[in-house]
Amino acid sequence: MFPDLRADKAMEAGxxxxxxxxxxxKLSLGQRCLLFIALVVILFGLRWFLEAAFHWEHRSLxxxxxxxxxxxxxIAFGTFLKKVxxxxxTLILGEDFLETRRKQGWLTxxxxxxxxxxxxxxxxxxxLTVMDRGQFAARMLFGFVFVPASLPEYQQIKGIVMQWAxxxxxxxxxxxx
Numbered sequence: 001m002f003p004d005l006r007a008d009k010a011m012e013a014g015x016x017x018x019x020x021x022x023x024x025x026k027l028s029l030g031q032r033c034l035l036f037i038a039l040v041v042i043l044f045g046l047r048w049f050l051e052a053a054f055h056w057e058h059r060s061l062x063x064x065x066x067x068x069x070x071x072x073x074x075i076a077f078g079t080f081l082k083k084v085x086x087x088x089x090t091l092i093l094g095e096d097f098l099e100t101r102r103k104q105g106w107l108t109x110x111x112x113x114x115x116x117x118x119x120x121x122x123x124x125x126x127x128l129t130v131m132d133r134g135q136f137a138a139r140m141l142f143g144f145v146f147v148p149a150s151l152p153e154y155q156q157i158k159g160i161v162m163q164w165a166x167x168x169x170x171x172x173x174x175x176x177x
Contacts, residue, residue: 019088
């Protein structure tokens with residue numbers, strides 16, 4: 001009637017979990033000022049374009065600038081940039097899958113690629129990208145799992161994934177299955 005919990009524990013024995021350190025975005029005051037100016041211009045231009053496209057009434061220039069200025073200041077000088085970064089990222093290597101979990105506040109996103117679904121693997125100086133669809137679709141739809149080269153166990157993980165994909169370990173570039 002109840003599932004045997006020991007079977008679940010035995011299955012989890014082959015699962016390895018790695019914590020990926022999160023890189024923090026740190027902008028100097030000058031970079032924040034440039035971001036602020038760019039955002040004001042983009043938001044003001046977008047608002048102006050939408051009003052012209054939908055024939056909305058144009059308000060005075062001062063009133064039109066208030067919203068872009070406030071929003072840009074909140075993004076560039078507030079804590080918004082810290083809140084959009086993932087708080088924790090975990091890489092999980094199972095017996096027949098590779099998975100990443102990103103926790104950001106109350107939201108957790110998970111991407112799992114099963115061993116038989118690996119379509120291509122590419123490596124660059126930052127790490128290994130394992131994809132289960134074509135390169136364009138994988139990048140646009142987050143159909144990939146990234147293994148950073150900064151992990152101490154990177155070479156071991158890379159060897160396992162390359163074995164799954166049936167490929168020799170690439171030095172760089174794209175390898176297709």
